[in-house]
Amino acid sequence: xxxxxxxxxxxxxDAAFKDHFELVTIPEFWDTFPPSETLEKVENVxxxxxxxxxxxxxxKEAGVDGSPQELIxxxxxxxxxxxxxxxxxxxxxxxxxxxxxLFAYLLEKRDADSIFTHAARDTEFHDFYSSNDPITQxxxxxIAGLRDLRLKHIINKQYHPEDVYFEPSFLAACFNFFLFTLxxxxxxxxxxxxxxxxxxxxxxxxxxxxxxxxxxxxxLDDFRTFLDGYLKKHKGGLNQYLGFKKFRSYDPxxxxxxxxxLPRRWRSAMDLYEASINDSYQEGNLYCRPSxxxxxxxxxxxxxxxxxxxxKPPLSDVIAVTNMIGSSKVIxxxxxxxxxxxxxxxxYEKPYFGEPTFIKLQEKVxxxxxxxxxxxxxxTGAAYVFPVVN
Numbered sequence: 001x002x003x004x005x006x007x008x009x010x011x012x013x014d015a016a017f018k019d020h021f022e023l024v025t026i027p028e029f030w031d032t033f034p035p036s037e038t039l040e041k042v043e044n045v046x047x048x049x050x051x052x053x054x055x056x057x058x059x060k061e062a063g064v065d066g067s068p069q070e071l072i073x074x075x076x077x078x079x080x081x082x083x084x085x086x087x088x089x090x091x092x093x094x095x096x097x098x099x100x101x102l103f104a105y106l107l108e109k110r111d112a113d114s115i116f117t118h119a120a121r122d123t124e125f126h127d128f129y130s131s132n133d134p135i136t137q138x139x140x141x142x143i144a145g146l147r148d149l150r151l152k153h154i155i156n157k158q159y160h161p162e163d164v165y166f167e168p169s170f171l172a173a174c175f176n177f178f179l180f181t182l183x184x185x186x187x188x189x190x191x192x193x194x195x196x197x198x199x200x201x202x203x204x205x206x207x208x209x210x211x212x213x214x215x216x217x218x219x220l221d222d223f224r225t226f227l228d229g230y231l232k233k234h235k236g237g238l239n240q241y242l243g244f245k246k247f248r249s250y251d252p253x254x255x256x257x258x259x260x261x262l263p264r265r266w267r268s269a270m271d272l273y274e275a276s277i278n279d280s281y282q283e284g285n286l287y288c289r290p291s292x293x294x295x296x297x298x299x300x301x302x303x304x305x306x307x308x309x310x311x312k313p314p315l316s317d318v319i320a321v322t323n324m325i326g327s328s329k330v331i332x333x334x335x336x337x338x339x340x341x342x343x344x345x346x347x348y349e350k351p352y353f354g355e356p357t358f359i360k361l362q363e364k365v366x367x368x369x370x371x372x373x374x375x376x377x378x379x380t381g382a383a384y385v386f387p388v389v390n
Contacts, residue, residue, distance in 0.1 A: 013048050014220040014328040016347035024049040055082050058353060059096055067250050068104035073354030077322040083126045084108055087145025095157035099173040103247045106180055113185040146182055151212045165221040168226060173243030179203035200231065286358050288320040295326035299358060316364040320356045331357060
């Protein structure tokens with residue numbers, strides 16, 4: 001890629017996006033570029049970072065309704081410091097997006113729980129060796145971030161009228177959120193196993209003695225009465241969709257556990273994107289698998305739904321992007337063989353809410369070499385700017 005680099009970082013942000021970025025200094029990170037067995041400590045590197053206000057404006061546009069999965073896709077398209085699981089953002093995201101964010105978080109954590117349980121390795125949520133919680137083995141910063149949450153602080157953000165934070169659905173969603181993050185793993189079943197009654201008890205104690213303790217309101221007493229009655233009626237079992245009823249149709253497990261046919265959008269892995277473009281391909285269906293570690297993606301013409309694997313090599317004349325860094329890279333490298341309408345779309349029309357955009361090039365020039373990625377262990381809003389290597 002012919003692009004300006006600062007050390008290992010792509011810095012040639014397209015002029016159309018420059019107002020959404022700012023230069024930040026990374027105090028320190030451990031570099032593995034080029035790949036080697038030796039880590040090199042690098043200090044005080046200046047790189048472009050996405051502005052937090054742009055992210056918040058997009059989330060305000062997204063609103064509290066709509067697909068939690070679309071919300072997950074948006075977070076995955078952001079720099080690491082803005083990812084859904086990052087504790088520094090919990091308060092703003094819960095206050096702004098309410099149940100939609102809480103359910104998206106639980107969907108992501110459930111996937112991470114499965115990986116952690118079956119692969120016995122760290123995830124963005126888990127720390128296998130250093131966690132202070134031997135039950136959940138959550139990352140210590142995540143544990144601290146969750147335990148620091150308070151209803152009073154959420155209300156004080158003033159993103160919505162105070163009354164909405166006392167609605168039974170929001171309070172129930174918060175209770176479920178704490179249960180399935182701090183005290184239990186969110187499995188595929190609808191209810192908590194009766195043997196996990198202790199987890200429900202601990203979640204209830206945290207909710208009333210910590211989360212809402214500094215707020216005095218009759219509606220909290222009413223919610224306690226409701227929750228006590230619900231738990232008694234269901235013998236301590238708790239429906240995972242309590243507080244999230246309007247979002248359960250976005251969860252593939254809801255269909256599988258209730259004997260419904262899985263909608264087509266869930267027949268492949270949840271992180272596979274499908275789209276159609278007008279070109280010579282027989283079916284017109286193209287696929288890519290975006291990842292929080294990348295911003296430009298290989299595209300495949302066909303996928304085996306049973307295994308979610310490509311049945312053919314990646315295409316050499318179609319590429320996919322989800323964010324402005326990816327668009328900047330593609331425009332920088334391929335503008336001479338892109339349709340002007342595609343360039344204009346990436347610059348001025350693409351929503352940039354995590355949706356993949358498939359770009360058809362005028363020549364078959366994409367190779368595996370374009371997708372050799374070198375990672376740097378970075379904690380910053382700029383951690384998402386890994387270069388495409390020629």
